[in-house]
Amino acid sequence: MEQPPASGRPVPLTCPECGGTLSELPVARPPRYRCHTGHAFTATDLVSAQARRNDAALQSSLRVLQVREQLLRRVAAVSRNIGEEAQAQAGLRQAAKVREQARRLAGLLEQETGGA
Ligand SMILES: [Zn+2]
Incomplete structure (x- = not known):
């Protein structure tokens, strides 16, 4: 050592x-x-660097959620097109949950960057 x-x-x-x-x-x-x-x-x-890393991580999570919502909506549309209405509805409900998560995370980000 x-x-x-x-x-x-x-x-x-x-x-x-x-x-x-x-x-x-x-x-x-x-x-x-x-x-x-x-x-x-x-x-x-260190505090500044930590805040930047935290902000970048939250931004990255937000993008993941937004992409996930788009994907769920796309899959739901395909399900609807092939007559799988129940599956389409389930997908849309899941997409709505993901959108809500993204909305909350965006609110957190606003506090992080706007606050200080
Ligand atoms: Zn070092």
């Missing part, structure tokens, strides 16, 4: 650049963090 000098105390945070474990530097006030690769951050940098 080799550690560079003054590497600080490992903390349960990961480097936003490389995903490595961060250590809190012993004497820095306000606290500073560094990974094994040498990326260094203030606490404020």
